[in-house]
Amino acid sequence: DGGITQSPKYLFRKEGQNVTLSCEQNLNHDAMYWYRQDPGQGLRLIYYSQIVNDFQKGDIAEGYSVSREKKESFPLTVTSAQKNPTAFYLCASSQTGTSGTDTQYFGPGTRLTVL
Amino acid sequence: GDSVTQMEGPVTLSEEAFLTINCTYTATGYPSLFWYVQYPGEGLQLLLKATKADDKGSNKGFEATYRKETTSFHLEKGSVQVSDSAVYFCALRKAAGNKLTFGGGTRVLVKP
Numbered sequence: 001d002g003g004i005t006q007s008p009k010y011l012f013r014k015e016g017q018n019v020t021l022s023c024e025q026n027l028n029h030d031a032m033y034w035y036r037q038d039p040g041q042g043l044r045l046i047y048y049s050q051i052v053n054d055f056q057k058g059d060i061a062e063g064y065s066v067s068r069e070k071k072e073s074f075p076l077t078v079t080s081a082q083k084n085p086t087a088f089y090l091c092a093s094s095q096t097g098t099s100g101t102d103t104q105y106f107g108p109g110t111r112l113t114v115l
Numbered sequence: 116g117d118s119v120t121q122m123e124g125p126v127t128l129s130e131e132a133f134l135t136i137n138c139t140y141t142a143t144g145y146p147s148l149f150w151y152v153q154y155p156g157e158g159l160q161l162l163l164k165a166t167k168a169d170d171k172g173s174n175k176g177f178e179a180t181y182r183k184e185t186t187s188f189h190l191e192k193g194s195v196q197v198s199d200s201a202v203y204f205c206a207l208r209k210a211a212g213n214k215l216t217f218g219g220g221t222r223v224l225v226k227p
Contacts, residue, residue: 006158090158092159104215
């Protein structure tokens with residue numbers, strides 16, 4: 001089955017530790033995205049990548065880093081510089097990154113809790 | 116900047132009732148409009164979309180019409196089921212952009 005997988009589903013970390021969230025897609029999509037969702041709020045864009053080895057900051061990139069070494073993978077690292085990292089993180093992908101009509105498909109999400 | 120405004124929830128309905136969730140947007144140009152649904156503990160699923168004015172998106176009994184004159188994209192369903200209980204997000208995407216701009220979400224609870 002084609003789709004987007006995110007792992008793990010739940011993640012607990014101590015304050016001050018970096019943590020990496022995994023996102024893999026087998027849809028052969030060029031573009032991938034990371035969003036953050038806080039309780040009762042909409043999603044906010046952290047980073048996106050239109051093509052391998054290229055990525056751009058979204059609205060709330062501070063304290064996060066990404067890489068795009070392979071088309072199917074777009075891991076997100078939450079660094080200790082992120083002041084309030086506890087949130088639900090959603091990865092998405094779309095066929096291209098340049099068409100406004102492209103549908104973005106979402107993974108199941110990772111809930112990160114920093115203790 | 117671009118923005119999407121949704122009615123605040125929660126919206127509580129009885130089964131078979133009519134559902135409307137209001138969504139209005141502010142954006143330059145001609146964005147595409149989307150409704151996504153999120154079931155508890157899950158990611159978002161695309162419910163329907165419309166890419167130009169007067170387009171009607173529909174899926175699973177839900178409908179929404181792109182109204183450029185009122186900058187709205189209200190979601191409707193004629194007869195809801197308990198399984199429709201979820202959070203619904205309205206979103207827009209510019210014609211040549213990567214970013215989805217989301218509304219705050221509307222939680223819907225359907226009681227038997």
